[in-house]
């Protein structure tokens with residue numbers, strides 16, 4: 399069977415994993431490579447990204463590494479130039495880099511707000527800015543932005559507000575860019591991962607808390623980075639050639655629930671006195 403992404407070239411930002419276990423950037427990189435895509439793995443941390451590279455090379459995939467802070471415009475430009483110099487072109491940009499910032503309007507600091515915007519939004523703007531001229535020349539391309547279900551739904555009381563706001567901005571970035579660049583057949587879509595079981599999302603959670611997360615979604619299972627990676631493969635491939643401006647939840651159904659709809663599976667009963 400023909401690989402779904404043969405002859406395609408992709409750049410994936412944040413392609414390492416912030417702790418043991420597979421992160422979404424890492425899983426997306428491996429999944430694209432398994433489909434025959436040549437991948438440029440981008441990360442600020444050379445050790446983290448070396449791990450992703452060794453997995454892909456062990457499987458016979460084609461990958462190169464770019465190390466740098468892509469929240470700096472000059473570095474984002476160098477990154478796209480490097481992808482083109484390594485592989486001759488570019489077809490796919492996965493804006494995966496994202497970092498959590500906690501607090502509410504009372505507690506989040508000016509630093510948290512600025513850092514959240516820099517890492518979660520500005521990185522995507524700069525990487526897209528230098529990828530789009532290459533995609534325009536080819537009259538085709540796919541940009542995939544990683545947002546989060548936290549952009550639309552409050553998942554707990556201890557909400558990471560600066561992160562949620564930035565991920566909301568990623569949705570606006572996606573839908574407006576889809577309109578602005580559609581005439582050049584550049585598709586721009588977003589993935590909204592839900593409460594995944596990844597190193598980034600489960601740091602410090604107890605077994606009980608993980609179990610509650612599992613029971614709180616209609617599918618009653620926990621998703622992981624591979625579920626996000628499979629959605630990215632689809633949005634990167636020509637199978638989705640008429641899909642743009644989509645904000646795709648990968649969340650076990652969380653976004654269609656209300657607290658009352660999940661009482662049974664959580665083992666709770668409605669308060670009959672009210």
Ligand SMILES: NC(=O)c1ccc[n+]([C@@H]2O[C@H](COP(=O)([O-])OP(=O)(O)OC[C@H]3O[C@@H](n4cnc5c(N)ncnc54)[C@H](O)[C@@H]3O)[C@@H](O)[C@H]2O)c1
Nearest residue numbers: 412414415416421422423441442468496544591594596599
């Ligand atoms: N994991 C989840 O449960 C979950 C849920 C919702 C959304 N997401 C989104 O998925 C995306 C990534 O998640 P992940 O699991 O890959 O995260 P991760 O923390 O495992 O990996 C992020 C990588 O980005 C790198 N990085 C940090 N700053 C950088 C910079 N300035 N320049 C280049 N690289 C930098 C880190 O070194 C790290 O390897 C994010 O956009 C996140 O918001 C994840």
